[in-house]
Amino acid sequence: MIRLRALLLINRKSRQGEANAQTAVEQLRDRGVDVLEGRFDAPEDVPAEIRRHADAVDVIVLGGGDGTLNLASKAMMACGKPMAVLPLGTANDFARTLLIPTDLAAACDNVVDGIDHGIDLGLCNDVHFLNVASIGLAVRASEYRSDAAKKWFGSLGYAANVFSAVRDTRAFDAEISFDGHTERLHSIQVAVGNGRYFGGGLAVSSDAALDDGQLDLYSLKPQPLSSLIAMLPGLVRGPHKAMQGLQLFEGTAFHIRTEEPMDINTDGEILTATPATFRVLPQALTVKVPQRYIDRYGSGKSSSAA
Incomplete structure (x- = not known):
């Protein structure tokens, strides 16, 4: 043998x-x-x-x-x-x-x-990502990561960091182009997912998969912390298009522009910034x-x- x-x-x-x-x-x-x-x-x-x-x-x-x-x-x-x-x-x-x-x-x-x-x-500019690339809240939350949070909160640590970051994250305007049309967003977070999960168990979409040849994009609208807390179960299960306070899109490629360059968190590391082109490599x-x-x-x- x-x-x-x-x-x-x-x-x-x-x-x-x-x-x-x-x-x-x-x-x-x-x-x-x-x-x-x-x-x-x-x-x-x-x-x-x-x-x-x-x-x-x-x-x-x-x-x-x-x-x-x-x-x-x-x-x-x-x-x-x-x-x-x-x-x-x-x-x-x-x-x-x-x-x-x-x-x-x-x-x-x-x-x-x-x-x-x-x-x-996934590919964001020239940076590969397995799970999700994010702009906004996830970038600020990554600045609050600590070994203590990982030890005591485990997979919930990311969610705790997000809520801590809400007070310091300013809403931003973004323009996304895909499949021949353009959407204008007012957002506190834009996440582009290749895989299903990120941040220790949050899901980018209710039907995202690593083998579907698609990217899933969601934009989280500015809202009170109490509304974000109420949304958490849905963010764990995975957002769907009928979910309030959120916009969801699918495509094989997205181009995102913001008024000023903004950092992008790819699988937990900040390695690139907007403007950005996201593509899937099937x-x-x-x-x-x-x-x-x-x-x-x-x-x-x-x-x-x-």
Whole structure:
């Protein structure tokens, strides 16, 4: 029997990184996987490790959060090898979308037994994103992130940061062009989603999916904090077009202009700004997904919340 060869990339210098890496190596070898451990000093070195070793392995196993996966996405797209995810971050929105288990042993099972599945990648100007790119509230909320908030609030930490940021976020005007027409928005947040979840469990749309060849855009209208709190359950389930206080659009590309350049948060990092063009790159990556994802969604846009 031919043994599966895997490149394992986990930052041993991160919190609990050493223990997670050791456990992952043991779990994978127990499942008959030949493990090649990549060595790197910082997450920014992950793409170089992928390029260095991709030709020698069958699958690349990335342990970390959405930021690590984002950093790896361009190199993964170039090497053409399937990616398997060990969700070791705080939010793990990408893994949540694809129903990849957060339990490390179960995630290692998915490395071996998972099904190769093509997914889309988003592109904002020249920056790739897996989940969501945002303008407005999400940018300000990212400035309030802290290790303490992650520890005590977990996936709710992002929502708490958003509400803290409301008082400091000014409404802005934006012009979006897509599918041959233009919309003018007055907004406190514009989010463009490739995937379903962002911010630790908020959903960009009630039917967003990583494999539908579409981007989902929503604009949140200025409103009192009490109204935003009332909207939170709907933002967790995923907005729909009938939802008050919000505008929702779909397309394969969007162009967004604002009166002044505004920062854009892509998968938690501020790497570009408006004016911006957003595009979807269909089937750009291959990811190991569990059979239950295929059973539930098959391929294409999902019809209910995960």
